[in-house]
Amino acid sequence: MNLFEAYSEQIKEHSKNPHWTGKCQGENVSFVAHNPLCGDTVTISLVIDNQTITEARAVVNGCAFCRASTSCLLSSVQGLSKQEALSLIDSLLLWSKKTREEKPPLDLFAAFTPVCASPMRLKCVTLSWYALKSAIELSF
Amino acid sequence: MMTPFLEAGDNVIVSPLEHHANLLPWYRQQKNIGTLVSTISTEDKFEVTLSDIERSITPSTKIISVTHVSNVLGTILPIKEITQIAKEKNIRVFVDGSQAAANLPVSIKNLGCDAYIVSAHKMYGPSGVGALIIDKALAETFEPYQLGGGMVLDVKDGEMIFAPLPERLEAGTLPIEGIIGWQAAIEYLSSFKKEEKEKHLRNLRSKAWEALSKIKGLTLFGSKDGIGAFSFAVEGVHSHDMATILDGNSVCVRAGHHCAKPLMGILGIESLARVSFGIYNDESDIEALVKGIVQAQRILL
Numbered sequence: 200m201n202l203f204e205a206y207s208e209q210i211k212e213h214s215k216n217p218h219w220t221g222k223c224q225g226e227n228v229s230f231v232a233h234n235p236l237c238g239d240t241v242t243i244s245l246v247i248d249n250q251t252i253t254e255a256r257a258v259v260n261g262c263a264f265c266r267a268s269t270s271c272l273l274s275s276v277q278g279l280s281k282q283e284a285l286s287l288i289d290s291l292l293l294w295s296k297k298t299r300e301e302k303p304p305l306d307l308f309a310a311f312t313p314v315c316a317s318p319m320r321l322k323c324v325t326l327s328w329y330a331l332k333s334a335i336e337l338s339f
Numbered sequence: 340m341m342t343p344f345l346e347a348g349d350n351v352i353v354s355p356l357e358h359h360a361n362l363l364p365w366y367r368q369q370k371n372i373g374t375l376v377s378t379i380s381t382e383d384k385f386e387v388t389l390s391d392i393e394r395s396i397t398p399s400t401k402i403i404s405v406t407h408v409s410n411v412l413g414t415i416l417p418i419k420e421i422t423q424i425a426k427e428k429n430i431r432v433f434v435d436g437s438q439a440a441a442n443l444p445v446s447i448k449n450l451g452c453d454a455y456i457v458s459a460h461k462m463y464g465p466s467g468v469g470a471l472i473i474d475k476a477l478a479e480t481f482e483p484y485q486l487g488g489g490m491v492l493d494v495k496d497g498e499m500i501f502a503p504l505p506e507r508l509e510a511g512t513l514p515i516e517g518i519i520g521w522q523a524a525i526e527y528l529s530s531f532k533k534e535e536k537e538k539h540l541r542n543l544r545s546k547a548w549e550a551l552s553k554i555k556g557l558t559l560f561g562s563k564d565g566i567g568a569f570s571f572a573v574e575g576v577h578s579h580d581m582a583t584i585l586d587g588n589s590v591c592v593r594a595g596h597h598c599a600k601p602l603m604g605i606l607g608i609e610s611l612a613r614v615s616f617g618i619y620n621d622e623s624d625i626e627a628l629v630k631g632i633v634q635a636q637r638i639l640l
Binding site: 202211239 | 577578579580583584586587594595596603609610634638639
């Protein structure tokens with residue numbers, strides 16, 4: 200499969216109209232992740248109330264895969280407890296390394312299967328996953 | 340390599356177009372011994388003229404260290420003229436020739452610079468090998484920055500006696516297979532007439548420039564009369580997505596900051612896609628490039 204075929208309708212939609220963008224009002228945790236090799240930057244903004252992520256947003260300066268994966272992740276963690284979100288991210292990161300053998304923890308991420316198989320673009324997908332993980336860990 | 344004649348307060352001039360390879364060593368020296376690195380202020384963000392350089396020289400300038408050809412913009416710097424004005428002021432000129440060696444007919448003697456640096460992988464050769472071509476009297480003053488086997492005449496009683504040049508600057512086992520591979524690449528390059536090779540590369544670059552300038556939403560970044568590379572950005576399409584889609588069309592471009600982050604800051608952009616031409620390219624590659632860019636716009640916009 201040519202990687203350009205990975206620009207599915209779902210990825211294009213999430214990259215063009217990403218969900219949960221910007222900075223949360225009342226933000227109490229933030230984290231900036233940067234990939235120095237390509238210049239992509241993800242700034243995570245969270246409102247955490249009593250161990251629950253009541254709101255998660257991000258500002259992304261990056262490629263279509265980076266924007267789309269951030270949008271999908273943020274759509275999946277609203278209202279989760281910190282521990283539930285961390286577990287989801289860990290399982291996503293684990294899956295990203297063996298996408299040929301396993302289905303993703305959430306169907307929403309199946310569109311990223313061919314991208315994760317590309318060593319050149321894997322980090323585009325996972326940058327925001329690591330960023331959110333770091334932001335949550337900062338809040339403990 | 341430490342330049343022993345530099346002292347605290349001495350000024351090293353670099354251009355805004357430099358690859359990190361010609362910045363970081365000077366920044367380290369600035370931090371370690373207190374030299375001052377200053378960047379030439381240019382009137383045109385894609386060009387570096389002799390008058391830009393003349394304006395940047397101060398009484399404490401000891402070195403002008405610039406690229407011969409920009410790896411992002413293809414801009415050609417007037418090295419011979421820079422060397423002429425530098426010599427009048429007793430300033431050394433070091434040149435990063437990585438992007439020029441395979442594209443321009445280079446005569447280091449004619450350029451008159453004190454040091455000229457080339458990389459094999461920019462000359463159709465293997466990675467990990469390069470050369471520092473330097474004025475011998477100047478090289479004699481350099482302390483080796485790496486220590487290892489084969490660079491000494493003798494080692495005994497806790498003392499080391501360095502070998503003569505060039506061995507004393509070639510510590511350890513050299514990348515033998517890379518050097519042999521580079522020789523093959525140089526022989527291949529030498530099989531083409533220099534002027535014809537330059538004409539071919541200029542012709543392709545000029546035609547690609549013209550073709551891309553007609554694409555709506557595309558901005559060119561480069562010197563129109565340059566050589567080698569130029570870069571571009573397409574509104575709404577990140578350079579890495581552009582590179583991926585072009586790759587699917589068998590067109591390889593580099594995407595990112597091109598190890599020239601200060602230049603990207605001046606251009607006000609995070610990343611660019613870069614087009615460059617080799618002697619094996621022809622006009623059908625330009626057609627494939629244009630087709631791929633249009634496809635990327637169709638897919639992502």
